[in-house]
Every structure is written in structure tokens, then in C-alpha cells.
Amino acid sequence: MRSASTTLRRICGRHSSPASICSQYRTLATFVERDIVILRQKSNQDNIIVSKPLNPANKINTHKGDISHADIIGKSPRDLVTSSAGHDYRIHTITLAEYVSMTRRLVTPIYPADANLIVSLFDLHSSRADEAEKIEILEAGTGHGALTLHLSRAIHGANTQCPKPAPVSEGTDDLSATEQESTDEQTECDDAVTAWKASRKAVIHTIDISPKYSKHAAKVVAGFRHGLYADNIDFHVGDASAWIKSEHARRDSEEPFLTHAFLDLPATHDHLSAVASALKNDGILIVFNPSITQILDSIQKIKREDISLFLDQTLELGNNGSSGGKPWDLRAVKPRASIKAQTTEHSSDSAQSSGSEAPSETPQELNQAITRDPAQTLKEIKPEDSDWTYVCRPKVGERITGGGFLGIFRKMNNPVRP
Ligand SMILES: C[S@@+](CC[C@H](N)C(=O)[O-])C[C@H]1O[C@@H](n2cnc3c(N)ncnc32)[C@H](O)[C@@H]1O
Incomplete structure (x- = not known):
């Protein structure tokens, strides 16, 4: 055959x-x-x-x-x-790093050192084997296409080559051969490409609300090594949460289909519920935010709305090529007195959810931890959260650099309980 x-x-x-x-x-x-x-x-x-x-x-x-x-x-x-x-x-x-850094850009990209860290945190292991789980990654927003290219390079080995015409970059005119083909032959080829796309073992669904940015990113992707990594990627234009909803409808199923998700867009916390609905159990969601308080917004949203995600790690990114991810301690904690006062017993899952846990510190240690960064920590606590308080600090003894934060979440099947 x-x-x-x-x-x-x-x-x-x-x-x-x-x-x-x-x-x-x-x-x-x-x-x-x-x-x-x-x-x-x-x-x-x-x-x-x-x-x-x-x-x-x-x-x-x-x-x-x-x-x-x-x-x-x-x-x-x-x-x-x-x-x-x-x-x-x-x-x-x-090189890929030179290409994404030096090509004309319309938005700020994820820089190569940070993109490499994100790819590594996703722990991607692609395989063409029939029994291998299909990798489906959601990336929102597409922006410059910088992370898109890094992700595509990482999964490239999972897919066979699509023998459609290689994407044509700016300044070339070799589409003429394609244009001369008959309509029937073109349709047959398009159908075959559609079938090939459906058979891919690894796909990146990248979505941007701006048609202009999406078009530019598609061009950036197509321009790298004659579109070597372009066929692993499906570009979509629209809102990230709306796309997930439409994708559930298109698949006629509420079953989760994403293995990985990455959010680099404003108000990331507004998209958590939709992403959690599409992320498979134990799937990884990485959120990029310029400010640590935006990661807190996500934690609070997860708690308030019982979204089935928990915070696995928080990393601060470097901005001078020295990125490796600086660990932050970012947790929702309940003072012991408040835990004792509760009559309901918590399951171990709920104790770990959203990075929450019973505090290991004494109340004095906890206070000390919080007051190291009181502005960021306390302003986020809403009256209805008065039982909870937040540790928000760089891990002790680490080098401080800057450049944004990654929240690395995991999907868990059992929902968070208050
Ligand atoms: C900082 S850029 C992303 C850069 C990208 N990670 C890269 O490496 O090149 C943020 C993008 O999010 C897009 N965006 C904003 N709101 C969005 C939404 N609701 N859904 C999808 N994309 C959105 C913006 O148009 C913008 O292109």
C-alpha cells in the first residue's frame, strides 16, 4: 500500500x-x-x-x-x-534566532532565548508512530510568529512532508506553474492536501485577533527556509476563546483536544476557562505576562470560578540573553487559624489546586514573606477572598533580571473546591 x-x-x-x-x-x-x-x-x-x-x-x-x-x-x-x-x-x-529577531516586526515577539525555554517547558516528544498521541498546540496570539516557528521546529519530526507547493516568499514569482494547472487537478491536489493535514501527528493552531498581524506572521513563517516549518501550522483569525468554542462545535464534541496551550495576549485570565475546556488532563498551559500581578489575576480567577487548572511553576524571564527562568514563589495560602475553623474536610487535590496549599510557614514567616512585596500581594485580595492570602516573591538567593513572567499551569480533571 x-x-x-x-x-x-x-x-x-x-x-x-x-x-x-x-x-x-x-x-x-x-x-x-x-x-x-x-x-x-x-x-x-x-x-x-x-x-x-x-x-x-x-x-x-x-x-x-x-x-x-x-x-x-x-x-x-x-x-x-x-x-x-x-x-x-x-x-x-x-539561523532561526537571527531570523525572528531581524525580520520586520509589527508586534513584540517572544525572543529566541525565551522561546527556547517555553518549548523546553512544554516537554514535546513528537513521534510519527500510529499509536502516538496527536500533539495539538494552541498558541494565542500569533503576533510576529516567533514562538510559532520555534514550536513548529520542535514538532516537525512528527509529520511527513506535505508535497504541496512550497510557500512562496516575498519577491518571488514562481507560482506561474501552479496557476496554469487545470481546475480539476487543482481540486484533487487541494483534497489531497486537506487529507494530509488531517493525518498530521502534530499541529499548531495559532490564532490572532488581528488579520493584519496574522497575515504578517504567516509570511514570516513562510519565509524561513522556504517554508520548512509552515505546514505544521494552521493560522486562524479571531478571539482565542471564541475559536475554542467554535472548534468544539466543529468537532461536534465537548471532549478536550489540546495537549498544550500558550497565551500571550491581553487579559489572559479571561481565556482560562475556555482553554481549560479544551485542554486534556495533565495538559500544559503556559501563560506569558509582563507583570507578576497578572499571573495573580489568573490564580484568582481559577479559584473564584473553580477552573480545573493548577499552577505548577512561576518563572521570571531574563531580558538580556541569560534566560533560563528565574523561579518565583507564588501561592495562595490559608493561615492555619482559618483552616482549623473550617468544618469541611478538603481533599488532597483541592489543597494542591491552583498552586494553593496549607502554609508551611509559621504565621510570622508568612507575614514576613508577604510584606516583602506588600503592594503586589495585598492589592489583589478581594473581600470575598479574605480567607486566602498570597505569597508573591522571588525565590530566595536567585539572581534578579527581568523581562516578564511565565505561569505554567496543568489541567486536572477534578475541579477545584473552595
Ligand atoms: C505580544 S503579541 C504575541 C507575540 C507572539 N507570542 C510572538 O512570539 O511573536 C500579542 C498578540 O495577541 C493578539 N491578541 C490580542 N487579543 C487577542 C485575542 N482575544 N485573541 C487572540 N489574539 C489576541 C494581538 O493582536 C497580538 O498580535
Whole structure:
């Protein structure tokens, strides 16, 4: 029996020039059309230029003279190219980190060091094996597409190659072959691509409320290595919670389908309930917030609305390339006196939910912990939460850097009890 990808290649193969498929998977021996390269001036390594997708008809205008794309095509990494004014530039393959940091952006992206940490925290283990659980990741918002690309690289091994035409980046015109195909053949190919998409073992559903940002991000993704990681990603435009609701309806099931979720958008706490409804048991939700008090908003929302998530870890991100995640101690705690006064017995699950636990500190230690950051801690406590108080502090002895916070939550099947 033919494999799905062989069948698809038979149907759609003619739409992809051999060069466009091979260039995704070739070793980077020589540069070809549509590659994006970095040029470093030989006599001044700080003078760095990122090219547009290479096109023999184009040239790069620099204040040190013009560099023709045609002079780069066919060369190898680390070869030199000379500008019209006689200056030498060394040609390099662009890395993913350089690409997401240096491409034109419309919104602030997650920077590469932080993206790598997030991917690592997701603990992704992709496999093409039939029995392997399908990985379905929700990312909201898409923004620049920076984290999208990092996530897609991590899951790429799970999927076979889609032999549809490689996405075309700005400045190229090789769609003409596709456009000349008959409608019937195109439909057959589209159906085959749809079937291939349904068979993927790992998918990123990335959603942004802004059509403009989503379109730009899709272009950013398509521009990296001829769209090498594009086929693992489905782009959606709309509100994150609304998309989850529509997805339940489309699947005609209230069953959770996400293995992982990442939220980097305003008012993340407003989306927790929807995400929890779609996240599988023990699935990971990572929330990025610029401020620690926004992570507290999520904890409070989970408590108040019995959302079936608990806070596993809180990490502070570095902003100077030294990211590794700085641990914070962020917990809802009940003073012992209040626990004793309660007549109802709590299950062990409820004691751990939302990162809540009976305090290990004495009341004096607890007070000391809270007053280290009283403004952030106390202003969030609402009258109805008067039994609960919050520890909100960097873990002792850690280096302080800055750059935002990650709340790492896990889905649990048993709901939180007050
Ligand atoms: C800071 S950017 C995300 C950057 C992205 N993580 C990256 O690495 O490039 C935040 C994005 O959230 C989007 N957004 C805001 N509200 C949203 C909502 N309710 N649903 C989906 N996306 C939303 C914004 O349009 C914006 O593009």
C-alpha cells in the first residue's frame, strides 16, 4: 500500500519544482533562489545585512556599494561576495534566532532565548508512530510568529512532508506553474492536501485577533527556509476563546483536544476557562505576562470560578540573553487559624489546586514573606477572598533580571473546591 505522502506526491508533485522541495531538505551546500542570507562585512563584523529572498534580478543597496543577489546564488556559507564599491562581505546561513529577531516586526515577539525555554517547558516528544498521541498546540496570539516557528521546529519530526507547493516568499514569482494547472487537478491536489493535514501527528493552531498581524506572521513563517516549518501550522483569525468554542462545535464534541496551550495576549485570565475546556488532563498551559500581578489575576480567577487548572511553576524571564527562568514563589495560602475553623474536610487535590496549599510557614514567616512585596500581594485580595492570602516573591538567593513572567499551569480533571 502506498503511504499517504507518496500518494500525495504523485498527485501534487508536479506543482512543486524539484528545486523548491529539495531546497527545504538539502544540506546547505550552496545558496539557491529564495534563500535568505546574512552578510557580515569582512572588515567590520558589526555591519550585518539580512537579505530578502534571493532573486537573480535583485540587488542589495548598501552605503558600501551594491551586492547582486546573482553573485550570492551558487556560493557556499562563509564564501565572500564583493560589493560594487569593492567591499567584501562574508555570506552566512540565517539561523532561526537571527531570523525572528531581524525580520520586520509589527508586534513584540517572544525572543529566541525565551522561546527556547517555553518549548523546553512544554516537554514535546513528537513521534510519527500510529499509536502516538496527536500533539495539538494552541498558541494565542500569533503576533510576529516567533514562538510559532520555534514550536513548529520542535514538532516537525512528527509529520511527513506535505508535497504541496512550497510557500512562496516575498519577491518571488514562481507560482506561474501552479496557476496554469487545470481546475480539476487543482481540486484533487487541494483534497489531497486537506487529507494530509488531517493525518498530521502534530499541529499548531495559532490564532490572532488581528488579520493584519496574522497575515504578517504567516509570511514570516513562510519565509524561513522556504517554508520548512509552515505546514505544521494552521493560522486562524479571531478571539482565542471564541475559536475554542467554535472548534468544539466543529468537532461536534465537548471532549478536550489540546495537549498544550500558550497565551500571550491581553487579559489572559479571561481565556482560562475556555482553554481549560479544551485542554486534556495533565495538559500544559503556559501563560506569558509582563507583570507578576497578572499571573495573580489568573490564580484568582481559577479559584473564584473553580477552573480545573493548577499552577505548577512561576518563572521570571531574563531580558538580556541569560534566560533560563528565574523561579518565583507564588501561592495562595490559608493561615492555619482559618483552616482549623473550617468544618469541611478538603481533599488532597483541592489543597494542591491552583498552586494553593496549607502554609508551611509559621504565621510570622508568612507575614514576613508577604510584606516583602506588600503592594503586589495585598492589592489583589478581594473581600470575598479574605480567607486566602498570597505569597508573591522571588525565590530566595536567585539572581534578579527581568523581562516578564511565565505561569505554567496543568489541567486536572477534578475541579477545584473552595
Ligand atoms: C505580544 S503579541 C504575541 C507575540 C507572539 N507570542 C510572538 O512570539 O511573536 C500579542 C498578540 O495577541 C493578539 N491578541 C490580542 N487579543 C487577542 C485575542 N482575544 N485573541 C487572540 N489574539 C489576541 C494581538 O493582536 C497580538 O498580535
